[in-house]
Amino acid sequence: MKAVVDGTVLAEAPKEELIAIEGNWYFPPSSVKSELLSPSDTPYTCPWKGECQYFDVTAGVAVLHDRAWSYPQPYPTAFDRVGKDFSGYVAFWKEVEVTD
Template identity: 50%
Template structure:
């Protein structure tokens, strides 16, 4: 599966390495294109997953604020519920980022 925006590849991972949680596809950290994500100060805490970290996606043409997020330290109970450790995996806002 590939994630792209403005024709720029943001992430690329084989389907067996993608973790799907609540309809969002989370890409492993090593599948991300270096230099496309910039940490955002936007705070968010999911009641069952824990504190999220938002990212803006940067392309040569535009910055898409808060178009990606991850859980750098998910709750242990969330990992157990999902059945996979999704620490630092990144999901994208599919209204702005194309997944194929």
């Protein structure tokens, strides 16, 4: 699967390596082009997943604010709920299209 915005591939991995959580596909850290992501200062803590790290996404000359996020150190109880360790996995939002 691929995460793409304006023709720029942000992440790519086989579907079986992704994790679906609450309608979003989370890509393994090794599949993400980290040079296209910049950490954002936007704070958020999910009540069951833990502290979130948002990222701004660079696509060509455009910078899209908070269009990616990750849970670097999810709550241990979240692994039971999801069924896997999703530490550092990255999901995308809005303009970013995730396709097969």
